[in-house]
Amino acid sequence: MIYVMSDIHGMYRKYKKMLELIGFSDDDTLYMIGDVIDRGDEPIQILQDMMQRQNVIPLLGNHELMALNALSVISEFIDSSGFLTDESLEFNKDYLLWQMNGCRTTLEGLGKLDTEQRREIIGYMRGFALHKTVSVGKNTFVLVHAGFEDFSKERSFDDYMPDELVWCRHIPDERYSDDDNVFVVTGHTPVQKFTGKPYILHKNNNIFIDCGACMIGGKLACVRLDDFMEYYV
Ligand SMILES: [Mn+2]
Known part of the structure; x- marks a missing residue:
């Protein structure tokens, strides 16, 4: 089926x-x-x-597209609570769009993963x-x-x-x-x-x-x- x-x-x-x-x-x-x-x-x-x-x-979906656009720049800077460790990146326009559309739980989840797991998830969405x-x-x-x-x-x-x-x-x-x-x-x-x-x-x-x-x-x-x-x- x-x-x-x-x-x-x-x-x-x-x-x-x-x-x-x-x-x-x-x-x-x-x-x-x-x-x-x-x-x-x-x-x-x-x-x-x-x-x-x-x-x-x-x-x-548009949410995965927003995530991929933003994560291409920020994925190395997410801490375990889903916060960005480099505040200058908050002015990245892809990140701002994603932030307005409920990215918090996705960033928190990614922040709890190690680099390899995070890379796997992003590669999967790509x-x-x-x-x-x-x-x-x-x-x-x-x-x-x-x-x-x-x-x-x-x-x-x-x-x-x-x-x-x-x-x-x-x-x-x-x-x-x-x-x-x-x-x-x-x-x-x-x-x-x-x-x-x-x-x-x-x-x-x-x-x-x-x-x-x-x-x-x-x-x-x-x-x-x-x-x-x-x-x-
Ligand atoms: Mn949608």
């Missing part, structure tokens, strides 16, 4: 509960479509768990894909963190810049394909913004799966592509 989750944002216990709920096994595949880190308390624990599993396929296309039965699923900014059918998915794929605000009214068997699965924008409720939203062959795992009243959602079964923790 093939599963998709997004926007776990450091909620390690919800992640573990979800793996249990879906009965995730070595025969299954899980696509994690971005924003594993920041906000919630245990982002590094989730990454470390994912790294051990060959059948978890990670995609980049390998995150920008988008994936998955065929399941007669259906095709395009997986991407946020959507395709300035979408055009003439443009190949590989022609988009990372920022366009991880930051844009995909709206339910937009339709990406005329083919009824092609679906676009995104996270990034909590469905509460559209419906007010923490449940996966299907519209125009778009599947919005960010149900706000780290928000009050939010849920971690997971969709099974084989049969569109939905799971919530």
Whole structure:
């Protein structure tokens, strides 16, 4: 079976509960479509768990992109409480952007690791894909963190810049394909913004799966592509 989750944002216990709920096994595949880190308390624990599993396929979110941009400069200067040891680096613009977006728990987690472990985590995030296309039965699923900014059918998915794929605000009214068997699965924008409720939203062959795992009243959602079964923790 093939599963998709997004926007776990450091909620390690919800992640573990979800793996249990879906009965995730070595025969299954899980696509994690971005924003594993920041906000919630245990982002590094989730990454470390994912790294051990060959059948978890990670995609980049805007939070991982912010982290990678900032960490390319600051990773050597994090102390065990997640503080930067060289204050001049606080004026680094990538770091400031990341700081405004809830980096604290990720920095704290990285600060507790030794240099080698930290390098492994950063290297792992560098390998995150920008988008994936998955065929399941007669259906095709395009997986991407946020959507395709300035979408055009003439443009190949590989022609988009990372920022366009991880930051844009995909709206339910937009339709990406005329083919009824092609679906676009995104996270990034909590469905509460559209419906007010923490449940996966299907519209125009778009599947919005960010149900706000780290928000009050939010849920971690997971969709099974084989049969569109939905799971919530
Ligand atoms: Mn996001």
